[in-house]
Amino acid sequence: MLDTVRLSLLGKIANKEACGILKVSARTFKRYKSLFILKGVDGLIDKRGGNNSKLTGKDREGIRSYKVKGPWRSARKVRDDLRLPVHPQTVWRILSQAGLMHANSERLKPLIRFVAKYPNDLWQSDIMGRIRFPHLGICYLIASLDDHSRFILSSNWFTRQNKQNVFYIWYAALRRWGIPKGMLQDRGTQHKATTRFGKADYQYYASLLGIRLIWAYKAQTKGKIERFWRFVQRDFVRENFRVRSLQELNQKWNLWVAWYNYAWRGKALGLNGKTSAESYQASIKRVERADIDHLLVIEERRKINYVRPKGRSFNPSVAYFPCFLGCTF
Numbered sequence: 001m002l003d004t005v006r007l008s009l010l011g012k013i014a015n016k017e018a019c020g021i022l023k024v025s026a027r028t029f030k031r032y033k034s035l036f037i038l039k040g041v042d043g044l045i046d047k048r049g050g051n052n053s054k055l056t057g058k059d060r061e062g063i064r065s066y067k068v069k070g071p072w073r074s075a076r077k078v079r080d081d082l083r084l085p086v087h088p089q090t091v092w093r094i095l096s097q098a099g100l101m102h103a104n105s106e107r108l109k110p111l112i113r114f115v116a117k118y119p120n121d122l123w124q125s126d127i128m129g130r131i132r133f134p135h136l137g138i139c140y141l142i143a144s145l146d147d148h149s150r151f152i153l154s155s156n157w158f159t160r161q162n163k164q165n166v167f168y169i170w171y172a173a174l175r176r177w178g179i180p181k182g183m184l185q186d187r188g189t190q191h192k193a194t195t196r197f198g199k200a201d202y203q204y205y206a207s208l209l210g211i212r213l214i215w216a217y218k219a220q221t222k223g224k225i226e227r228f229w230r231f232v233q234r235d236f237v238r239e240n241f242r243v244r245s246l247q248e249l250n251q252k253w254n255l256w257v258a259w260y261n262y263a264w265r266g267k268a269l270g271l272n273g274k275t276s277a278e279s280y281q282a283s284i285k286r287v288e289r290a291d292i293d294h295l296l297v298i299e300e301r302r303k304i305n306y307v308r309p310k311g312r313s314f315n316p317s318v319a320y321f322p323c324f325l326g327c328t329f
Helices: 002-009 015-022 026-044 057-069 075-082 088-097 163-177 201-209 219-240 246-262 289-295
Strands: 123-133 137-146 152-158 182-186 212-216 299-304 323-328
Touching (some): 002 015, 002 026, 123 163, 137 246, 152 163, 152 246, 163 201, 201 212, 219 246
Antiparallel strands (some): 123 137
């Protein structure tokens, strides 16, 4: 650098040529010349403080070897044990460049994986988070699957994730496939009451049907349906991202579900290369459709100010209005 700056100041080489030799911009080279004129050779010495200058080659090798001996050690732990005068981020950068930050150590507490022993021992129900389609806007996928076979019992896309839509999917699964022994779901307001006392409609009707409810306190508990959501996003949503209507989306979804249940062969625990349909059978515990229709009703009170029977306005005495009317869905 010193020789290049001197030659430039003597006019023996052009500034552009000097910039090419030093691989710096014209602005940086201009600063070099100013520092040399003001401070001489001392002005060209790099006096910036940094952690790179504090680590020798031996220190870097020690960092890497210490991490290899203990893959569980974090960058902060390595820095503290080796008593290095650098920030943990510097150690992390060295380990990352060596490909050692993704080294997995053996779990002290291994994950416990489970699968229901028989079909209909346990169903999982969940709502996939919002997906924004370019031509439809936000849509939600609600589904129920069998834990033993991963068989999709009932599912549909909706524009809202309310209680009525959750009951629609639940009703369709119960009517066609029978009654399960247990249901696994999260503690969303569609499933569980938020107050200390009382029950949500979902809890109440499950008790009438003799279904044991199991609550998931974290996403890992519903691992099967959570992995199913990732599969749906990768295999279905991206292929049908530009559908024009909700009806078209559900039509394509029903075809995909048929392929998933009857053609796709999984290698997960319990499937062993079988299709979901080969591993699943309907529940022997069934309820007549009329009984399910009678049980699974949602009654809500609505405030009304007037009544229009068969499209004709009816104006009774104002003494009776406004009033509350019970509505059944």
